[in-house]
Amino acid sequence: MQDFLVEITTTVPADVPAEEVDRRRAAEAVRARELAAEGRLFRLWRPVGEKRSIGVWRAADEAELRTEVLGTLPLWPWMTAVVTPLEPHPNDPGAPR
Template sequence: MPEFLVRIAVTRPASFDDDRWREVLAAEADVATGYREAGLITRIWRLPGTTANVGVWQAADATELHEHLSRLPAFPYMDVQVEALALHYLESSGPG
């Protein structure tokens, strides 16, 4: 299945109070945990000192990846960058 490098930075809207933002983040954690358990998110890292993360996601294609990303509760507050990944020859049977 194709892999994608996904960079996500989340910005809390100024209009959200602490309780509303905690609700969004709790819902986000539930959905993301499900994605992780289903194998959609294969690796994920926090970028220290930020509200951003970078991860490796799997999806059949870019359209399916977009569908998964747009279902995240915090999606409206995210800056998302996606890069498709191609197999490197060191990960395959040899050069070529």
């Protein structure tokens, strides 16, 4: 599995009913917990005062990440994602020695 830094911005179209947005957001929370349990979503943050998220996600490659991981999120049709593949750094203080 490879780690990816993913910055996600969600933009809900103005013509989507609030009930649909609420339904998808609730389903998104459930799916995020499932992906975390599967080891696909490792960490997730939201910058203070912003509506985007930044997370560390795991997949075999970027294609799998986009289709089989991020693509399963209920809000995905309204998301844009900037994906950056990550590799270990030799000076990472959190890396196993």
